[in-house]
Amino acid sequence: MGAGHAHALYVHEHSPVHALPPHVKVVAAFGTVVTIAVTPAPAWPVFAVAAVVLGGVAVLARVPLRFVATRLLVVVPFLLVAVMVPFVASGSRVTVLGLEVSRAGIVAGFGIASRAVLGATASILLAATTEVPRLLRALERLRVPPVLTQIATFMVRYLEVVAGELGRMRTAMVARGHDPRWLWQARPVAAASGALFVRSYERGERVYAAMLARGYAGTMPDLHDEEPVAAVTWSVALALPAVVACTLLLWWLRP
Incomplete structure (x- = not known):
């Protein structure tokens, strides 16, 4: 990031x-x-x-x-x-x-x-x-537990990805004639949200597996020498x- x-x-x-x-x-x-x-x-x-x-x-x-x-x-x-x-x-x-x-x-x-x-x-x-x-x-320099900073890092990064995915799903729904504006039209939105959750969970597992394959051990490498x-x-x-x-x-x- x-x-x-x-x-x-x-x-x-x-x-x-x-x-x-x-x-x-x-x-x-x-x-x-x-x-x-x-x-x-x-x-x-x-x-x-x-x-x-x-x-x-x-x-x-x-x-x-x-x-x-x-x-x-x-x-x-x-x-x-x-x-x-x-x-x-x-x-x-x-x-x-x-x-x-x-x-x-x-x-x-x-x-x-x-x-x-x-x-x-x-x-x-x-x-x-x-x-x-x-x-x-x-x-991290202030000694906040690494697990918290890592969670925050990936949350910030993948919120953008999930938001983009949600936008594409909404565009696809509108292109197929469904543009929900009322409460009784919420069922397709709920179904799409469930699908988005499953896809996001699977994406997270794939990313984590890829990181482990590249030597991830709980902390990101420090690429900058700070004075x-x-x-x-x-x-x-x-x-x-x-x-x-x-x-x-x-x-x-x-x-």
């Missing part, structure tokens, strides 16, 4: 963020997400600082705002939950736009929405600046989650 397999979340640029070693970016993004996740809902300054930090990374990486906003649609269910919390939470009530809502529910909903949006943004920026092969290699990362690179990358963490610490220690 080479660089030609660019995924939909990747933005091809030549920015300083793109140039950072992948495993350094993974650690920085993970630290940022963890810090955001443990931030209490009332600590709005921490969320504000995290938003500024992530916005700065997006600008530095030249990732368009529209690109990030489109992919943030995945957190819409969490935002709907956050909107509902003030109406169902208990506690003192306040009137907002003519509606009585819980004061504690507003704070809790704000926390849910902030964590969802900021955490997803950090993940989107990581994916937007790191190609899939390099991202998986970074996980150690300079301390200054780690310092620059980890400064971003450190700023958010220090803000959280100051909030906890406030008088």
